Amino acid sequence: MNFKFKIKGKVCEFKNKIKKINNQTVFAVKKKEHRMESQSGSAFSAIAEYFLNLDTVVYGIAMNNLDAVYTRITNTDELKDLKGSKYVQAIVGDIYLDVEKDLKNNKTVLFGGTPCHVDGLIHYLKYKKVESSLLFIYDFVFHR
Numbered sequence: 814m815n816f817k818f819k820i821k822g823k824v825c826e827f828k829n830k831i832k833k834i835n836n837q838t839v840f841a842v843k844k845k846e847h848r849m850e851s852q853s854g855s856a857f858s859a860i861a862e863y864f865l866n867l868d869t870v871v872y873g874i875a876m877n878n879l880d881a882v883y884t885r886i887t888n889t890d891e892l893k894d895l896k897g898s899k900y901v902q903a904i905v906g907d908i909y910l911d912v913e914k915d916l917k918n919n920k921t922v923l924f925g926g927t928p929c930h931v932d933g934l935i936h937y938l939k940y941k942k943v944e945s946s947l948l949f950i951y952d953f954v955f956h957r
């Protein structure tokens with residue numbers, strides 16, 4: 814893998830403990846047409862579809878042979894590649910650079926992945942001083 818930047822220790826680190834949030838609003842989502850291809854109720858597909866119909870860019874995980882890799886999509890036909898949980902660590906590659914490029918081109922971006930990779934992206938963009946008001950993020954909660 815050819816990484817174009819190395820800023821180890823400055824971007825991807827969980828410095829703070831996860832804070833307990835009180836008074837949360839919880840929604841349950843079940844979208845019939847995506848459910849059988851998704852891991853749970855297909856909330857992801859419902860949200861991604863909404864964004865893609867607004868002409869935005871969506872990032873998630875697709876399989877590339879045996880690798881799970883962060884992938885950029887721009888239309889609902891490509892959504893099938895991102896559906897479903899891939900229970901391996903995804904390869905980040907140069908995807909933060911792609912997000913940076915999209916934001917600099919004033920594109921609205923929906924980016925999702927593991928909490929640590931999402932956190933890494935946020936720190937990366939702050940480090941690079943990229944204007945991020947068009948960035949929307951999603952991640953998921955692990956529980957045992």
Ligand SMILES: Cc1cc2nc3c(=O)[nH]c(=O)nc-3n(C[C@H](O)[C@H](O)[C@H](O)COP(=O)(O)OP(=O)(O)OC[C@H]3O[C@@H](n4cnc5c(N)ncnc54)[C@H](O)[C@@H]3O)c2cc1C
Nearest residue numbers: 851852853854855856857873874896897898899926927956
């Ligand atoms: C590695 C992993 C572990 C999980 N562990 C739990 C758990 O312990 N308990 C629990 O309740 N839920 C867990 N989940 C979440 C759960 O499996 C569903 O992904 C989630 O409920 C969303 O389901 P969905 O039907 O909305 O979307 P789906 O269509 O099932 O989810 C697709 C979304 O997951 C993302 N995704 C897929 N694989 C990966 C990956 N390897 N890394 C990062 N993002 C990925 C895609 O980019 C897409 O955004 C886990 C998910 C993953 C990826």
